[in-house]
Amino acid sequence: MTEDGGPAWRQTIFFPFAHMSRYGRGRVLRIETDAPTYETRYFDPRGAIDQYYSLPKVPYLKLAAVHDADAKSLTLFALNRHLHEGLPLEVKAEGFAGLALDHALTLHDADLKAVNIKADPDRIKPSRLESVAVGPSGVRASLPPASWNVIRVKNAA
Numbered sequence: 175m176t177e178d179g180g181p182a183w184r185q186t187i188f189f190p191f192a193h194m195s196r197y198g199r200g201r202v203l204r205i206e207t208d209a210p211t212y213e214t215r216y217f218d219p220r221g222a223i224d225q226y227y228s229l230p231k232v233p234y235l236k237l238a239a240v241h242d243a244d245a246k247s248l249t250l251f252a253l254n255r256h257l258h259e260g261l262p263l264e265v266k267a268e269g270f271a272g273l274a275l276d277h278a279l280t281l282h283d284a285d286l287k288a289v290n291i292k293a294d295p296d297r298i299k300p301s302r303l304e305s306v307a308v309g310p311s312g313v314r315a316s317l318p319p320a321s322w323n324v325i326r327v328k329n330a331a
Contacts, residue, residue, distance in 0.1 A: 214229050
């Protein structure tokens with residue numbers, strides 16, 4: 175956002191785009207998820223009439239993984255869609271030995287209507303994601319409610 179001749183500040187959606195651009199390089203890995211689900215409807219505005227489609231089992235977890243062989247890294251992009259509850263994350267990183275946590279970030283706020291504004295341009299910004307553990311079997315973390323999360327692990331060798 176900006177004002178003519180004035181300051182500029184980032185909308186919250188800036189951060190997921192920046193994270194994907196910076197860390198989403200390499201080979202996208204196929205993943206399988208097992209997460210709690212919820213029921214909702216999807217509105218398709220492209221038709222001549224309003225069309226709604228029932229979505230009976232949408233997972234609360236949206237997960238993507240990218241392996242960057244040059245950087246010797248594995249990056250997880252995890253979205254917790256649950257508005258009020260945290261979500262445990264357990265990723266089996268089969269084929270990746272000797273991983274160590276490089277860094278972990280989360281973007282969330284208890285107030286789902288909070289935004290960055292001129293008077294408070296850093297109201298919502300990424301912060302350190304606590305409770306991330308990396309071991310021989312993979313990665314474990316606890317994702318805050320309604321959060322975007324980036325977990326980057328590297329080969330420790």
